[in-house]
Amino acid sequence: MKHLALVEDWWFHVIMAGRPEPEPWASAPDEDDPDWEWHSAVDDTLDELLAQYAESCDRSWAVVAETGDLGATSVKESGRTSGRRFSLRWIMLHMIEETARHAGHADLLRQAADGATGE
Numbered sequence: 001m002k003h004l005a006l007v008e009d010w011w012f013h014v015i016m017a018g019r020p021e022p023e024p025w026a027s028a029p030d031e032d033d034p035d036w037e038w039h040s041a042v043d044d045t046l047d048e049l050l051a052q053y054a055e056s057c058d059r060s061w062a063v064v065a066e067t068g069d070l071g072a073t074s075v076k077e078s079g080r081t082s083g084r085r086f087s088l089r090w091i092m093l094h095m096i097e098e099t100a101r102h103a104g105h106a107d108l109l110r111q112a113a114d115g116a117t118g119e
Contacts, residue, residue: 001049001052002037002040002041002044002049004053004056004098005049006025006037007095007098009025009056009059011094012063012064012095013059013063015091016075016088017067018074018075022059060095064092070089071088072087072088073085073087074086074087
């Protein structure tokens with residue numbers, strides 16, 4: 001959940017809108033621990049993680065509403081992709097993929113813990 005909150009803020013708030021990283025990402029020890037959002041989540045309650053994710057999603061939806069055009073290009077480039085800019089459409093599809101991937105991981109972990117399977 002914490003990782004998903006981070007990538008919501010990164011792609012919509014930072015890359016698409018060009019805004020500074022909100023907390024807790026702005027003060028995260030990225031240089032010392034690039035996977036901080038994974039390691040620090042153990043110290044958060046489920047309610048805290050869900051609230052953080054909801055806040056990040058609210059910021060994402062605000063950027064989508066402000067942008068209003070799926071073809072609009074991001075304000076910032078992503079350093080991970082050789083300085084490429086992205087359309088709002090690409091970012092939205094990427095986040096659907098990212099969320100689905102991690103939801104699948106969580107489902108596998110839950111299934112391993114309780115043995116229940118879905119349809």
